[in-house]
Amino acid sequence: MKMIANHGYKDGSGEYYISLDTDKCSLCEEHGCLDGCPGQVFEIEFDDWDEEVATVRAGARNKLKQICAACKPVSGRPLRLPCQIACVSDAIKHSW
Amino acid sequence: MNENETKEYWRWKEYNWKNPDIPDWRGSLVTAGVDVGSTSSQAVIMVDGELYAFSNMRTGSDSPSSAIDAINWAMEGTGLTLDDIRFTVGTGYGRVNVPFANKAVTEIACHARGANFMYGPTVRTLLDMGGQDCKAIHCDERGKVTSFLMNDKCAAGTGRGMEVFANLLAVPIEEVGAMSLSVEEEPAPVSSTCVVFAKTEATGLLRAGWSKEKVLAAYCSAMASRVVSLLERNGMEKDFAITGGIAKNPGVVQRIERILGVEALKPIYDTQIAGALGGALFAKALFAKAGKDKPALQGKMAGR
Numbered sequence: 195m196k197m198i199a200n201h202g203y204k205d206g207s208g209e210y211y212i213s214l215d216t217d218k219c220s221l222c223e224e225h226g227c228l229d230g231c232p233g234q235v236f237e238i239e240f241d242d243w244d245e246e247v248a249t250v251r252a253g254a255r256n257k258l259k260q261i262c263a264a265c266k267p268v269s270g271r272p273l274r275l276p277c278q279i280a281c282v283s284d285a286i287k288h289s290w
Numbered sequence: 291m292n293e294n295e296t297k298e299y300w301r302w303k304e305y306n307w308k309n310p311d312i313p314d315w316r317g318s319l320v321t322a323g324v325d326v327g328s329t330s331s332q333a334v335i336m337v338d339g340e341l342y343a344f345s346n347m348r349t350g351s352d353s354p355s356s357a358i359d360a361i362n363w364a365m366e367g368t369g370l371t372l373d374d375i376r377f378t379v380g381t382g383y384g385r386v387n388v389p390f391a392n393k394a395v396t397e398i399a400c401h402a403r404g405a406n407f408m409y410g411p412t413v414r415t416l417l418d419m420g421g422q423d424c425k426a427i428h429c430d431e432r433g434k435v436t437s438f439l440m441n442d443k444c445a446a447g448t449g450r451g452m453e454v455f456a457n458l459l460a461v462p463i464e465e466v467g468a469m470s471l472s473v474e475e476e477p478a479p480v481s482s483t484c485v486v487f488a489k490t491e492a493t494g495l496l497r498a499g500w501s502k503e504k505v506l507a508a509y510c511s512a513m514a515s516r517v518v519s520l521l522e523r524n525g526m527e528k529d530f531a532i533t534g535g536i537a538k539n540p541g542v543v544q545r546i547e548r549i550l551g552v553e554a555l556k557p558i559y560d561t562q563i564a565g566a567l568g569g570a571l572f573a574k575a576l577f578a579k580a581g582k583d584k585p586a587l588q589g590k591m592a593g594r
Contacts, residue, residue, distance in 0.1 A: 197436055203443035204519065206484070211439065211523075242399040242572075256443050 201250035202258050202289070210258040211289040212250055218285035220245040230280020233261040248285070262288065300453035302330075302463050302535065306345040306363045307560075312337055315370060321577060322375045323404075323569020324361055325397065326353050326384030329421025329449055330535065332566035333360035335370065339574055343368055344563050349421075353384030361390070377577035379569035395572050397565045398427060398438050404568030405531050406433025409555045414527040417517060417546070418564070419536035421449040424517055426524040433568070439524040444484055447516035449535040451485040452542075455509050458489060459502045470506035470541030477504050479512035488512060506541065514545035521550065530554050537561035 202211035212235070220241075227236040227248050235258070237251045254261055265275050278286050315337045325332045327349060334344040345363035349356045357380065361372070372390055380388030381400040388394070401418045406429065416427040424447050428437045445451045456463040480495070481487040492505050500508075513536070532554050536542050538561060547553050559567070 198438075200437065200439035200524065203441050204523075205443055209523065242395045255440075 199247075199249065200289075201255050203256055207259070209289050210262075212258060212262075213287040213289070214248055214250075215283075215285040215287075216241060216245075216247040218283035219247040222248075222281075222283045222285070224282055226280035226282055227277055227286065231277040232264060235261055236277070259290075266290075297460070299456040299460055300463050301348075304347040306343070306366055308343045308367060309341055312340060312342050315342060315368065315374070319574065319577065320370065320375050321570050321573035322361060322364075322378040323400065323566040323571070323573055324357050324378060324380050324388050324391065325382040325400065325563075325565035325569060326357050326360070326380065326388060327382040327397070327421050327565070328423070329453075330562060331356045331360040331382070331384075332563045333357075333364040334563055334566040334570045335361075335364050335368070335375070336567075336570040336574060339571070341559070341567065344560070344566065346560060346562050349384070353387035354389050357384065357388040357390070377573040377580070379573040379576065381565050381569045392573070393576060395569060398425060398440070399435055400565045400568030400572060401425070401533055402427050402429040402435045402568065403433040403571050404564035404566070405429070405533055406431075407567055407571060408533075408557060408559050408561075408564060409529070409531045412529040413531045413555065415521065415525075415530045417521060417530070417532045417534075419447075419449065419517065419532060419534035419542075421535065424448055424520060426517075426520045428524060428527065433571075437524060439520060441520055446481070446485040446488060447513050447520075451488070451513065452509075452536060452539065454485055454489060455492065455506065458492060459496075459505060461502060461506065464538075466506055467510065467539035467541035467543070469503050470510040471544065472503050473501075473507045476511065477508045479515055480505075480508045481512065510539070510541035511545055513542050514549055517542075518546060518549045521546075526550060526552065528552060531557075533561045533564035535562050 197216045199214045200211045235254045236248050239249050241247045318338045321336050323334045331349045332346050335342045343364045345360050378391045380391030380394045381397045385394040405413050405416045411431040418425040425440045429435050480491045495505050530552050
């Protein structure tokens with residue numbers, strides 16, 4: 195069964211969520227997201243069914259707008275972000 | 291200092307309960323779930339998968355002590371000791387600090403499983419309105435999470451925000467919902483993005499002559515619109531149920547139902563115990579699994 199984990203928040207300025215398809219994650223052995231994200235937003239943990247999945251670390255969940263800003267320039271934003279390029283399973287999506 | 295200044299209007303009822311239909315647990319499989327949340331702690335004890343006893347109390351400053359107090363209060367008058375409980379799951383913010391737990395499971399998974407037990411297998415969308423966060427959860431017919439979305443950025447839209455307003459307006463928290471529904475005309479909601487701004491706004495409205503009922507209606511309305519945006523972002527699918535302390539507030543629940551155009555399932559258990567109940571159900575399943583794989587569980591291990 196597919197499980198989508200949305201980590202982030204909504205505040206007065208907008209919605210900032212990173213969505214992780216943990217079914218794809220659980221099959222991944224490379225964990226490219228760990229080093230691929232310059233802001234070191236991700237960590238690997240065991241989920242409730244003892245499968246290794248990526249998650250957004252607790253200290254970053256409420257600061258995604260600021261942390262991810264470095265990879266999201268106002269002009270010339272790349273089609274795929276560094277974390278998405280590093281994730282070979284194509285499991286990462288950003289809401290903004 | 292007058293009585294109104296010292297009275298704690300936010301204080302909700304703490305209590306324990308024992309199922310009168312289960313006279314004795316001896317000879318049965320006893321499992322437990324302990325939910326140490328940011329604001330409240332619950333312990334649920336199940337006997338052969340049936341709800342046997344629970345406690346619901348305020349979380350103290352020390353998570354391990356809160357977990358021990360909660361389970362001791364649930365066991366009160368049952369003759370149970372910790373050694374009689376075959377498997378315990380810790381959940382909630384303090385799940386890794388439940389000293390007697392065999393395993394820690396996230397509150398998201400536990401709430402979904404608990405709601406499946408409380409409301410039945412038709413629940414697909416669950417809103418858990420906790421003390422300091424709010425979660426929109428999708429689950430399947432077995433109570434397994436298929437997607438979730440959490441917002442813990444601000445106390446707005448959480449139980450703590452409601453406690454702040456109960457104290458500000460000197461209204462007992464159990465009466466907030468009914469009072470907010472007594473207004474003839476629905477006022478515009480106050481700020482839904484920050485509880486500090488909302489409190490400032492409410493103080494201004496009181497000075498402008500608004501009644502307590504009208505201010506409470508404006509806050510309940512703000513809370514409802516905030517959580518509805520969370521639900522809509524994650525997608526809304528029937529049946530819909532609400533867990534957590536705010537589920538007991540008809541002022542928020544009815545406004546959520548009105549905005550969504552969907553009626554929430556009516557609870558038959560205390561909505562605050564959903565997480566601990568799910569933990570106890572996980573404990574039963576995990577004990578059965580461990581029993582197949584291993585001869586016996588050896589002692590207690592710390593939650594991860």
